[in-house]
Amino acid sequence: xxxxxxxxxxxxxxxxxxxxxxxxxxxxxxxxxxxxxxxxxxxxxxxxxxxxxxxxxxxxxxxxxxxxxxxxxxxxxxxxxxxxxxxxxxxxxxxxxxxxxxxxxxxxxxxxxxxxxxxxxxxxxxxxxxxxxxxxxxxxxxxxxxxxxxxxxxxxxxxxxxxxxxxxxxxxxxxxxxxxxxxxxxxxxxxxxxxxxxx
Amino acid sequence: xxxxxxxxxxxxxxxxxxxxxxxxxxxxxxxxxxxxxxxxxxxxxxxxxxxxxxxxxxxxxxxxxxxxxxxxxxxxxxxxxxxxxxxxxxxxxxxxxxxxxxxxxxxxxxxxxxxxxxxxxxxxxxxxxxxxxxxxxxxxxxxxxxxxxxxxxxxxxxxxxxxxxxxxxxxxxxxxxxxxxxxxxxxxxxxxxxxxxxx
Numbered sequence: 235x236x237x238x239x240x241x242x243x244x245x246x247x248x249x250x251x252x253x254x255x256x257x258x259x260x261x262x263x264x265x266x267x268x269x270x271x272x273x274x275x276x277x278x279x280x281x282x283x284x285x286x287x288x289x290x291x292x293x294x295x296x297x298x299x300x301x302x303x304x305x306x307x308x309x310x311x312x313x314x315x316x317x318x319x320x321x322x323x324x325x326x327x328x329x330x331x332x333x334x335x336x337x338x339x340x341x342x343x344x345x346x347x348x349x350x351x352x353x354x355x356x357x358x359x360x361x362x363x364x365x366x367x368x369x370x371x372x373x374x375x376x377x378x379x380x381x382x383x384x385x386x387x388x389x390x391x392x393x394x395x396x397x398x399x400x401x402x403x404x405x406x407x408x409x410x411x412x413x414x415x416x417x418x419x420x421x422x423x424x425x426x427x428x429x430x431x432x433x
Numbered sequence: 434x435x436x437x438x439x440x441x442x443x444x445x446x447x448x449x450x451x452x453x454x455x456x457x458x459x460x461x462x463x464x465x466x467x468x469x470x471x472x473x474x475x476x477x478x479x480x481x482x483x484x485x486x487x488x489x490x491x492x493x494x495x496x497x498x499x500x501x502x503x504x505x506x507x508x509x510x511x512x513x514x515x516x517x518x519x520x521x522x523x524x525x526x527x528x529x530x531x532x533x534x535x536x537x538x539x540x541x542x543x544x545x546x547x548x549x550x551x552x553x554x555x556x557x558x559x560x561x562x563x564x565x566x567x568x569x570x571x572x573x574x575x576x577x578x579x580x581x582x583x584x585x586x587x588x589x590x591x592x593x594x595x596x597x598x599x600x601x602x603x604x605x606x607x608x609x610x611x612x613x614x615x616x617x618x619x620x621x622x623x624x625x626x627x628x629x630x631x632x
Contacts, residue, residue, distance in 0.1 A: 301439050325461060
């Protein structure tokens with residue numbers, strides 16, 4: 235008889251292989267890493283894993299992840315409540331927050347329109363955005379990724395709110411700061427030229 | 434105020450960053466993967482993680498990981514009990530088992546001698562190997578990696594058992610099967626020639 239790992243090791247490797255971009259080799263390496271770790275470290279990780287499932291909820295106003303019914307951004311009375319920045323997901327919201335200059339509110343769509351994956355506007359958090367815009371918002375900044383799905387979603391939202399009197403803007407296309415013009419692709423360069431501003 | 438992720442998300446990202454070769458970006462990607470997963474899937478993963486800490490023990494005979502006091506390989510009466518294959522860790526034991534031709538027993542050192550990392554022979558599972566050899570073993574096959582630490586450990590074990598009457602062998606060096614001679618390094622080629630066998 236040929237022996238393999240003890241059952242608990244096999245089980246863990248199988249579970250770890252379900253993670254994104256983790257193959258059999260890295261799953262085995264990870265499993266042995268966990269076997270070496272202290273019990274308390276494993277317990278801490280398990281608590282952190284369970285907490286994201288049991289302590290997190292979706293903010294009822296903007297769709298951000300939050301421990302409360304309404305997220306801290308929406309509750310912050312010092313933020314500019316006339317602007318809503320529309321993002322695809324919580325990671326993008328946090329990226330804009332880290333930049334540190336935007337002081338308005340957000341709206342998290344929970345994805346992008348993607349006909350290839352069968353994701354339509356009805357699958358996104360757009361209905362509640364309508365109510366927020368009706369309640370008095372002066373500007374909607376569409377900050378979806380400059381990809382096909384991001385553009386499709388931006389266009390859909392722009393059209394959906396075109397008659398509502400709200401100002402709709404799109405974040406600028408152009409060269410990333412510190413980037414070399416020489417390596418920029420033609421579309422980015424064209425957009426950078428078209429979006430030029432007086433200095 | 435600049436907002437970041439909700440606390441459970443931050444906690445999980447911090448815990449995931451403790452994993453080998455997981456940086457801030459992959460930790461964030463993994464965290465959002467877990468947020469998307471079902472509660473039952475998270476519970477299954479946590480159970481698998483806890484099981485490797487609470488259900489596994491080290492085989493009191495060979496050092497393999499096992500759910501019982503003595504591992505299935507050591508308990509298997511059909512195995513050739515006169516041969517012991519010495520390996521660095523359980524991963525190597527399983528790799529040899531998968532090859533499917535070795536039918537003797539094993540001894541897991543739990544590492545390799547590594548002066549750079551301050552790991553000496555006294556940190557490895559060598560004492561219990563002495564008792565096993567004394568109890569009547571005819572061959573000790575040293576199957577540590579062909580690396581500096583693997584060679585050092587092999588040499589140490591060979592010397593430690595040189596007077597005990599047991600036959601001590603080292604797994605063969607040579608070209609990996611299916612490999613191209615053209616790309617082999619000089620040391621491997623020299624070893625392959627020195628280790629030639631009549632056909």
